[in-house]
Amino acid sequence: MRVGVLALQGAVREHLRAVKRLGHTGVEVRLPEQLEGLDAIILPGGESTAMRRLLDKVGLLLPLKEFVLSKLTLGTCAGAILLAKRIEPSLEAPVLGVLDVTIERNAYGSQLDSFTCRGDVAGLPDFPLVFIRAPRFAALGPNVSVLASCNGQIVGVRAGHTWALSFHPELTEDLRLHEMFLRPE
């Protein structure tokens, strides 16, 4: 598969490494034309406010929205915020607005509140969960299913071909989740 990683800013390298280790082709996406021929895209962790500005500036917002509406998409942390239809605090407009969830930015506090734990993700046991200034899925629409929970909070969701996680699988050596995401159905 040809897998794009949105490369405006953030943990781009880590996702590309995971994609390549699994035998797929990784492509950095900074401009609209780089979406051509991709089978899937990963929206990485980083700062969602910075990515929002950068998407606007190069005319990537609409082509990317069109792409994620029909193709396999994974958003991690900031990437999940880009996908959400509703962002809290509510003064923020959605960015791509394709995933029927309400997501709360920096839901746990500052970097001092960042944490790790382990849990089941989409049936994968004992997956390492890394939360860095993480957002929280506050509410899910009817067609959104839960992929993972941690301490009673929803930390991973899926609606059809769109996956969103509030943690960072790309910061671990565990490739199982990337493998499952990119497995042909």
Add this chain to the structure above:
Amino acid sequence: MRTGLNRGLAEMLKGGVIMDVVNAEQALIAEAAGAVAVMALERVPADIRKQGGVARMSDPELIIAIKEAVSIPVMAKVRIGHFVEAQILEALRIDFIDESEVLTPADDQYHIDKHRFTIPFVCGARNLGEALRRIGEGAAMVRTKGEAGTGNVVEAVRHMRAVQSEMRRVMLAPDEELMTIAKELGAPFPLVQEVKKLGALPVVNFAAGGIATPADAALMMQLGCDGVFVGSGIFKSADPARRAAAIVQATTHFKDAERLAHISRGLGEAMPGLEIAGLTATYAQRGH
């Protein structure tokens, strides 16, 4: 456990621009321009340089106001070796501390033992030995020292090239030479081994000190930095909001010359620059 989390936050900042701000209003401009974090300080380096005197950690009130104004990570500076300023910043629950040579050092021999803290630290380095010493003390991120407040990128380039060339030496050296290299660099031996194994530094390395234009930011990115800090370069220029947005763009599209040409157009006056040879104080010499 904190090591991974703290280095992880630095990974999330990659490809981004961290901007110096002195109040909440500037912090909002930085955030709107697409900064990945803001650095709260009382005076930008250009003013510290001009006004002289002892430069210290900012008033907590100012830092709190900035923290309340923005949703992106907030960093603030402490003096080299001033572990109590660091304790205070940690108590304010900001996201990152810069143990910075731009402020007047509190200790002329020792840096802070950063392993004692939960909060991550970034430190400046002029070469690989200095970078690895700071990482050995617990820094989760390093940056070039450059020469802050000058609008002159030459020192940042020198420091970045020094780190890169020493890394190449480590990576090409057979294992039996690593101890001698560690001795010569004044670097912890296990970290020299790690650099060879990884083919990279174990933490993110940003450019800082003298970046004033989109071209400067792209230059540092092409030289292999992971992102950039811009201090005086934004709010000492004629049109801070436009320049800030342009530097953010240039840091993402650093290899795209046509886009850089477009981004660099009509930004107004850059900050006034200073020749390094004419400086009465070189901040990069502080801490070693």
